[in-house]
Amino acid sequence: MRNHVFALVALIVAALVFITLRLVGNEYYFVAGYTIVQYIILATAWNILGGYTGYVNFGSAAFFAAGAYSSVALITFANNIDDLLPGGIAPFFHSIFPLPIPVLIVVAGLVSGLIGYGMGYLTLRLRGAFFAIATLALAVVLQTLVVNWEFVGGSSGAYVIRPESVPLIGNYVQYLFVLMLVLGVIALTIARMIERSKLGAGFAAIRDDELAAEASGVPTLQLKLIATALSGALMGMAGAPFPYFIGFLQPQSAFGLEYAVNSIAMPMIGGTMNWVGPLIGAVLLGTLQQVANVTISSSVNLLLVGLLLIGFVIVAPNGIVGLVQDRLRARKKPGSKP
Amino acid sequence: MDFSLLANAIIAGLLIGGFYAAVTAGISISFGMLDIVNIAHPAFIILGSYIAYIFNIKLGIDPIIVSIVMLPFFYLLGDAIYRIYYQSFEKRGAESLRGLAFFFGVLFVTEVVLILCFGVDYRYVEAPYIGPALSFGFVDLPLRILVPFVASLVLFGGLHLLISRTFTGRAIMAVSQDQAALQLMAVNPIRIKRIAFGASIATAAVAGALLIIIQPVEPSVGREYIGRVFAICVLGGLGSLPGTLIAALLVGVVESVTATFYGPSWAPAVSFGFLLLTLAFRPSGLLGR
Amino acid sequence: MSALLQVKGIGKKFGGFVALGGIDLDVRQGERLGLIGPNGSGKSTLVNCICGALQNETGTVHFDGQQMDGLAAHERTHRGLSRSFQLPRPFHSMTLADNLRVPMYYTVHKRSGTPLHADNIDARCHELLRLVGLEAKARQRPRDLTQVEMRKLELARAMAAEPKLLIADEAMAGLSHSEVEEILALLIRLNESGITIIMIEHIMSAVMKFSQRLVVLVTGKKIADGKPETVVRDPEVVRAYIGE
Numbered sequence: 001m002r003n004h005v006f007a008l009v010a011l012i013v014a015a016l017v018f019i020t021l022r023l024v025g026n027e028y029y030f031v032a033g034y035t036i037v038q039y040i041i042l043a044t045a046w047n048i049l050g051g052y053t054g055y056v057n058f059g060s061a062a063f064f065a066a067g068a069y070s071s072v073a074l075i076t077f078a079n080n081i082d083d084l085l086p087g088g089i090a091p092f093f094h095s096i097f098p099l100p101i102p103v104l105i106v107v108a109g110l111v112s113g114l115i116g117y118g119m120g121y122l123t124l125r126l127r128g129a130f131f132a133i134a135t136l137a138l139a140v141v142l143q144t145l146v147v148n149w150e151f152v153g154g155s156s157g158a159y160v161i162r163p164e165s166v167p168l169i170g171n172y173v174q175y176l177f178v179l180m181l182v183l184g185v186i187a188l189t190i191a192r193m194i195e196r197s198k199l200g201a202g203f204a205a206i207r208d209d210e211l212a213a214e215a216s217g218v219p220t221l222q223l224k225l226i227a228t229a230l231s232g233a234l235m236g237m238a239g240a241p242f243p244y245f246i247g248f249l250q251p252q253s254a255f256g257l258e259y260a261v262n263s264i265a266m267p268m269i270g271g272t273m274n275w276v277g278p279l280i281g282a283v284l285l286g287t288l289q290q291v292a293n294v295t296i297s298s299s300v301n302l303l304l305v306g307l308l309l310i311g312f313v314i315v316a317p318n319g320i321v322g323l324v325q326d327r328l329r330a331r332k333k334p335g336s337k338p
Numbered sequence: 339m340d341f342s343l344l345a346n347a348i349i350a351g352l353l354i355g356g357f358y359a360a361v362t363a364g365i366s367i368s369f370g371m372l373d374i375v376n377i378a379h380p381a382f383i384i385l386g387s388y389i390a391y392i393f394n395i396k397l398g399i400d401p402i403i404v405s406i407v408m409l410p411f412f413y414l415l416g417d418a419i420y421r422i423y424y425q426s427f428e429k430r431g432a433e434s435l436r437g438l439a440f441f442f443g444v445l446f447v448t449e450v451v452l453i454l455c456f457g458v459d460y461r462y463v464e465a466p467y468i469g470p471a472l473s474f475g476f477v478d479l480p481l482r483i484l485v486p487f488v489a490s491l492v493l494f495g496g497l498h499l500l501i502s503r504t505f506t507g508r509a510i511m512a513v514s515q516d517q518a519a520l521q522l523m524a525v526n527p528i529r530i531k532r533i534a535f536g537a538s539i540a541t542a543a544v545a546g547a548l549l550i551i552i553q554p555v556e557p558s559v560g561r562e563y564i565g566r567v568f569a570i571c572v573l574g575g576l577g578s579l580p581g582t583l584i585a586a587l588l589v590g591v592v593e594s595v596t597a598t599f600y601g602p603s604w605a606p607a608v609s610f611g612f613l614l615l616t617l618a619f620r621p622s623g624l625l626g627r
Numbered sequence: 628m629s630a631l632l633q634v635k636g637i638g639k640k641f642g643g644f645v646a647l648g649g650i651d652l653d654v655r656q657g658e659r660l661g662l663i664g665p666n667g668s669g670k671s672t673l674v675n676c677i678c679g680a681l682q683n684e685t686g687t688v689h690f691d692g693q694q695m696d697g698l699a700a701h702e703r704t705h706r707g708l709s710r711s712f713q714l715p716r717p718f719h720s721m722t723l724a725d726n727l728r729v730p731m732y733y734t735v736h737k738r739s740g741t742p743l744h745a746d747n748i749d750a751r752c753h754e755l756l757r758l759v760g761l762e763a764k765a766r767q768r769p770r771d772l773t774q775v776e777m778r779k780l781e782l783a784r785a786m787a788a789e790p791k792l793l794i795a796d797e798a799m800a801g802l803s804h805s806e807v808e809e810i811l812a813l814l815i816r817l818n819e820s821g822i823t824i825i826m827i828e829h830i831m832s833a834v835m836k837f838s839q840r841l842v843v844l845v846t847g848k849k850i851a852d853g854k855p856e857t858v859v860r861d862p863e864v865v866r867a868y869i870g871e
Binding site: 200201202205206208209211212213214215216217218219220221273316 | 675678679680699700702704705709710712716717718719720721725728729730732733734784785787788
């Protein structure tokens with residue numbers, strides 16, 4: 001199956017990126033790269049529910065932060081086993097904790113996936129507009145819960161100590177970067193697999209005309225729940241290593257506005273019809289923002305993102321990929337697929 | 339249970355609730371009647387707050403007066419935005435995805451522009467009624483909240499009269515129910531929608547001035563109001579102004595009581611929690627349509 | 628033999644407006660039923676209630692011996708009840724062939740038991756498109772179609788769900804005389820292959836040619852049900868049409 005080949009190629013590309021950065025040697029590029037790959041995952045995840053299925057999620061930060069904070073909870077637990085558990089069972093837990101990051105990622109995926117499923121269950125029977133508003137609400141509710149939860153640091157934040165180094169790769173930040181690259185490959189492969197599958201056809205039918213999809217036998221509610229859970233899970237997984245990356249996690253950072261905006265802007269600017277769009281959008285906008293953060297203020301940078309979003313939504317609704325496709329279609333015969 | 343504390347919490351909640359009704363009135367029109375999910379509405383309210391702030395600080399003018407003067411400008415702003423929205427999305431019959439992304443972009447850009455112009459410090463206005471309070475026994479009525487409450491009721495009542503008594507107002511109600519019938523009466527539904535949307539943004543001018551009287555404002559305050567405003571709108575039943583008022587008072591009281599007894603950090607969750615619950619269990623609202 | 632579709636006492640209100648005031652309807656296996664009535668008489672509402680797009684407040688719907696009430700629209704489609712929409716609702720982002728693929732993935736696959744391989748679905752899509760005369764445009768998008776082609780696609784997509792009963796909702800509205808004949812011939816051909824068809828139409832010539840039985844709906848109530856020649860002479864029916 002071509003999907004396996006795709007995953008392999010993507011892994012090779014990722015490996016090449018890593019090796020190149022290693023050769024360049026500048027620590028900063030790993031930090032910037034982590035952020036960009038993080039956005040690739042967030043944008044791809046958003047697009048599964050937004051671009052493929054047509055349901056807008058304004059609360060990407062909620063799912064991302066849920067993943068980050070599930071990691072914080074587990075890390076804090078690991079640091080306080082002796083205080084929290086009776087002496088009898090403590091040693092057992094000491095042997096498993098602290099959990100390695102890949103396990104944290106899986107747990108975060110489950111947590112965020114469940115939140116997505118739960119919220120979908122409550123609101124997906126209604127119109128898409130109501131779902132979108134509910135996602136906004138979700139972000140605020142979750143943030144309020146976290147702010148009031150002392151265990152994970154509440155509003156003052158939580159410190160997370162990075163291990164010194166990791167076998168084989170050495171530098172911890174580089175290790176985090178490698179993890180994100182692998183996660184990125186997984187996210188892109190999943191997105192591509194969905195596109196070409198029966199599930200993807202169902203999603204597209206829902207997006208194009210939900211009423212007609214139902215009449216055609218598509219179990220719309222079930223599929224929408226799958227999309228919401230999957231999208232949420234991927235976002236949560238992207239958030240799981242974040243506490244280690246940033247070292248000190250406050251609710252304002254985890255629930256930051258830039259996550260909500262970028263998760264929407266990157267796919268809409270890149271193109272929402274397939275897996276390429278979010279990738280392009282994330283790489284372009286992500287790089288732009290990294291440059292802008294250093295040269296201009298971060299506020300101006302966000303302003304540009306917002307203006308680009310509005311501009312593209314009005315002028316080029318199918319994003320960059322759409323513009324390229326229109327160019328190609330104008331030269332070739334109609335009816336050819338990329 | 340400290341009775342006077344509870345009484346004050348409820349009264350404060352009712353007063354704030356009245357203000358919430360004024361804030362939500364605009365959404366009742368744009369979302370409830372025109373079916374436009376303008377999540378950028380709170381950004382316009384904050385814009386109104388900052389404009390009131392500038393004129394108040396520089397020229398000492400009362401914020402409410404500023405907002406009344408700003409009404410026509412905000413109306414024109416709403417008119418312009420609807421034209422863009424209509425040309426780019428409604429006319430093309432495009433999916434709501436793009437319309438939502440558009441308003442999200444507007445919300446976002448407005449907030450960032452305000453940050454760039456004013457920074458993230460809290461701003462507040464000065465007026466003779468900010469500070470003193472009326473006292474009736476154990477009940478305190480800060481004028482800072484009482485005056486906006488009264489102004490809100492006036493705004494809300496005026497809006498209700500306009501919608502139910504004037505031809506244009508009734509046309510707005512009609513366009514929300516049956517656009518085709520309206521066309522048969524030789525009324526241009528697009529023009530009606532433009533007027534309605536303009537009016538909805540105009541209410542933001544006043545709501546913004548009232549907001550900055552009640553509390554200090556900084557650019558991200560708008561986002562707290564998004565959930566509140568839609569929660570009240572849905573709870574009250576889309577398009578029903580009386581329902582919106584009742585829902586607003588209810589939310590105000592519950593928020594106030596929660597903040598008083600459990601601490602203010604839980605307050606944002608109240609209205610958003612309301613929203614999720616309403617959407618999940620009674621999406622047609624209290625006085626459902 | 629018992630009816631394929633049994634509708635008893637269907638009632639539906641929109642706020643204060645009574646769209647359907649208790650409709651009874653039986654449709655026999657293999658029948659060609661015509662459903663007519665002035666605008667706003669409730670025909671589309673009835674279809675929506677039968678197919679599950681709307682929930683009726685009173686009454687029951689039985690199809691193929693099973694009770695449909697409470698089942699979602701897609702579940703009714705899985706059991707063999709299919710409909711085309713009055714205003715065509717194609718999947719705009721997909722090619723014509725992909726439009727047909729959706730019901731084939733999601734309906735036929737479940738019921739047939741034997742898994743349909745990818746080639747099989749492709750072949751069946753093309754077969755259906757050939758049946759409606761759209762095979763040449765298989766890889767084009769719906770926006771490139773003419774009005775009558777959209778109608779044909781709409782019917783083809785309803786057919787892709789391999790229904791036992793097909794409800795064709797005003798499939799001929801706004802078409803020219805020869806186009807009406809095309810769609811009519813198609814529907815008769817479908818019926819001859821064993822599919823029960825309910826045709827909702829305003830074009831009386833087509834209705835008279837097609838229907839073995841005719842049902843008339845006026846302001847949410849059934850006022851006539853019988854042989855077409857008899858029904859059109861019914862004074863109440865005449866009054867409903869001339870008097871409006």
